[in-house]
Amino acid sequence: MLYDEDEKEENNERWLLTYSDLITLLMIFFVIMYSMSNVDAEKYKQLSQSLNSAFGGSSGVIEGGNSKIEPVVEPGSNDLDSLQNAKFKKVGEEIQKYLNENGMANSVSLRVQDRGLVISLKDTILFDTGKAVVKDNSRDKIIQIGKMLNEMNSYMRVEGHTDNMSIKNSEFKSNWDLSVMRATNVVQLLIDNAGIAPDKLSAVGYGEFRPIAENSSEEGRSKNRRVDIVLVDSKYDNVENVSKDK
Structure with a gap:
């Protein structure tokens, strides 16, 4: 049985439509997920500082990926x-x-x-x-x-x-x-x-x-x-x- 060459070419490219639809849906999904989990950097910084102070640490909160360990606890004031x-x-x-x-x-x-x-x-x-x-x-x-x-x-x-x-x-x-x-x-x-x-x-x-x-x-x-x-x-x-x- 013979097929028209144009028809064969059209059939071979139909998968691109499904693929493009899938990519579009994935992109929408990730955009929604990102918007739902978007972190307020300022609030995160405040929380980090609160945790650090409350648990007796120094000012070595992680910022920009660099951490500092202070071996001696700050004595504080006697006043x-x-x-x-x-x-x-x-x-x-x-x-x-x-x-x-x-x-x-x-x-x-x-x-x-x-x-x-x-x-x-x-x-x-x-x-x-x-x-x-x-x-x-x-x-x-x-x-x-x-x-x-x-x-x-x-x-x-x-x-x-x-x-x-x-x-x-x-x-x-x-x-x-x-x-x-x-x-x-x-x-x-x-x-x-x-x-x-x-x-x-x-x-x-x-x-x-x-x-x-x-x-x-x-x-x-x-x-x-x-x-x-x-x-x-x-x-x-x-x-x-x-x-x-x-």
Whole structure:
């Protein structure tokens, strides 16, 4: 059977119509997907900065693909007057007065950072060496501080820190384990005895990786062995309250 040459050529090119329709549909699909997922760069930058400050980092937020790791946490200011939040200033002054009256000023210090008010407790006031159970003679004092903080109804982060001396015993395999368990036990103490709502608290352990002093001397290492209770500034509530988006 013979076919007209023009008809054969026409039939051979029909697939181009289907192909062009498919390409057009794909292009429309990707344009729609892009428009739905278009990211506001300024909002993304603000969120990155909020997350960085709330979790105790430095200014090394990823920008332009370049990241910077700061090994030493910025100590912050000891001046309570620098607090923008009047309520934070008031509770800070109350805690400082309590520390002075109870001989704790050398073991507990207050620092003002962008993320809020940091109550830093040396490990020796809370724990025996290499242990994570809060000492009996310190429990009441920590509970009292917790009750003062609870009046703020703010989010709190309890952060465990160690020095760079390795630990490995029957209880803890690493400084990570020790720092996490210390933070967790302080959180449990505050929940059970200071009346702080569990959804207002979080516990995190940083091991030796967030020092505030050099680890080359015993004095520096003693400063790094600490538990920080962070009264989080309300501007970071959206970072702490992740459940609200569920």
